[in-house]
Amino acid sequence: xxxGVLTVSDRVSRGEAEDHSGPRAAELLAAxxxxxxxxxxxxxxxxxxxxxRSFLASGVALVVTTGGTxxxxxxxxxxxxxxxxxxxxxxxxxxxRAATFGFNPHGMLSRGIAGIAGTALVVNLPGxxxxxxxxxxxxxxxxxxxxxxxxxxxxxxxxxxx
Numbered sequence: 001x002x003x004g005v006l007t008v009s010d011r012v013s014r015g016e017a018e019d020h021s022g023p024r025a026a027e028l029l030a031a032x033x034x035x036x037x038x039x040x041x042x043x044x045x046x047x048x049x050x051x052x053r054s055f056l057a058s059g060v061a062l063v064v065t066t067g068g069t070x071x072x073x074x075x076x077x078x079x080x081x082x083x084x085x086x087x088x089x090x091x092x093x094x095x096x097r098a099a100t101f102g103f104n105p106h107g108m109l110s111r112g113i114a115g116i117a118g119t120a121l122v123v124n125l126p127g128x129x130x131x132x133x134x135x136x137x138x139x140x141x142x143x144x145x146x147x148x149x150x151x152x153x154x155x156x157x158x159x160x161x162x
Contacts, residue, residue, distance in 0.1 A: 002036075002060045003026075003037075004062070005022045005026045006041060006065045007039070008077050009040065009067045013040050021066040021125070021129050023038060024129045025064055025125060028132070029062070032141070032143060033144065039054075043076060043077075047080075048065070048068065048077050060120055061147040062120060063121070064122075065077050065112075065125060069111050070127070078124055082113065085115030086118070093114045093123075093124070095138050096135040099135075100134055107131075110124075110131070120150060120151075123139070
């Protein structure tokens, strides 16, 4: 299963900073069996939308973004993602934010969203390595199954309930 990681950063895209969160997200996704490609785009709705559309056109099952989910004036990744997805998946973003309550007061400042675009899943992650790690620790185990469901693949639901 293929995944794309889209790092959203003006500074990284201009070569003024090194991307640490994108490669870390790729490493974690690879551990869950995804074949991953990392790309970088500057902040901005049009740039992020173009990056997302490019990954989706290549047939990936999952695109995670890192960066652009905060309160800054150029943090527009959720707005760009809303322009791409057809159906939101709020449980994923809610779970990521909820996991930080009580020990990271900045976790609640993430405006990231998640949703389905065509047959692929798109998830916004925070821009820090720690935020990527905390978020993927929560949702990572469900991503493969979520991608299978989004693609319309047969699925076995094992809840243990009647």
